[in-house]
Amino acid sequence: MNSAAVIRTVRLVLAFAVAVSFLIPVIWMLFVSVKTEGTPIKTLIDWFLPPYTFINYANVLSKTPMLRWMWNSLFIAVVKTVLTVLFTSLAAFAVSKIRFSYKNAIFLFFIAGLMIPGEATIIPLYAVVKDMDLLDSYMGIILPGIAAPLGVVILKSFFDGVPKEVIESAEMDGCGLFRIYSTIVVPLAKPALASIAIFTFIGSWNNFLWPYLSITSEELFTLPVGIPTLLSNYTVDYVTPMTVNAIASIPVIVTFMIFEKQIVQGISFTGIKG
Template sequence: MKWIYRFLSICLALIFLVPVIWMLAVSVKVEGFKLDSVFDWFLPPYSLDSYKKVLAQTPLLTWTGNSFIVATATTALVVLLSSMAAFALSVLRFRFKRLVYMIVLAGLMVPGEATIIPLYQVVKDLHLLDSYSGLILPAIASPFAVVVLKSFYDALPGELLESAELDGAGLWTIYSRIVLPLTKPAMSSIAILTFIGSWNSFLWPYLCVSSSELFTLPIGVPTLMSGYTRDYVIPMTVNSLSSIPIILLFLIFEKQIVKGVSLTGLKG
């Protein structure tokens, strides 16, 4: 019984791994290789020629750079803006606080996909289409991040902030020296999830950007895929190259990513 269970578990794991292994294996095969049996997909001879070819002949590196710029800027701004807003909503006293918070909460109900058409019009009116700003700015106000961070700031012991206040610490000091350092894990969860979400975002970049030099990876890659009906090596090289950064990130930050997902539910 135990062995059957183990065997099934391994099979499941294989099913999950095979597409990724296949992608990586095919990417290092020789272009035009002959397929006599299923194992030929995975077995040598290997070659990195397709990598050289893709890197030399396609703008994949530029797009990787764009994805990196957009994801980093989006993440930095989301963390900064939402932590400031959450600090105000959690710690500070001011008029209409409840109302302001309700407006933020209402944002949780607005799915980005349902406002994509008017968002296009708004960004067009602001003359931000086809620019880095157009890719970055629409994603920087995340009500989700504000709500999550606020719940963490709410959980900080009140005496801590009060005693800092009595010691004459200004609000900025309380924010930057006490609240931020104490909630680092929550902020890094938000940061990692935002980064992955932005790195993989498809629909908005697809609408926003029309010049190839501004493409991010998810919208650039499809433009390289047409015309490959027989050859699998180049398409899988493109896929592998565009996945390697995020796979590395996953291997390094796996613990935090998993914690972030279970901590904050799912988003994106």
């Protein structure tokens, strides 16, 4: 076996070991979630042995607002993703392809936005949303999150690669700016738009701080906000917490399995273009 084959084998073994290390907590969570409450656990292997029951899932779904919180998370994530992709692509198109004064200075503002921690804007953002009377509402959660400087920077770098000749040819044929944007630039930028959409959706689904500060009504809770309140009562049993977390994780796991190719391509794309 030559050195190249040895290196390839070592890489595969390391990759498999890392994958297993990430999967073990998920597998453990799923097994614990179907255990009977109060089952004595004496050894590690007891976590994975029968008896199994799905009554835990039925109890959580029927006796808690989990389905409502899951719907809130899904609705907010989808709307925020659509608006973020729309506005970031429009802003990037303007900075990249439209001639106007102080264009470079405006783009520097977008770059500067990447240097400001999100936590530093929480207090002024809360004050603005409160003055707009949007606290404790869907719009109060969604609107502050659609400003995505990173998306503008990534898309601008991609739009800059669209040949000027293509744009000028379209203008000579009578195409307006919006038609050039929608029929030429956006179709060419599908990989970039997909990567931004994926990471925006995941970020919204997992977001805790802003929904926690801006929501007071339990019926508007998202999953990251609702789950800690649901599990706030002290318990020595692992079954109910693991069942709740399994229900919250299943949609994300299914989404990853469906869009695995796009997610991997998005990570590769942002790694190259960013």
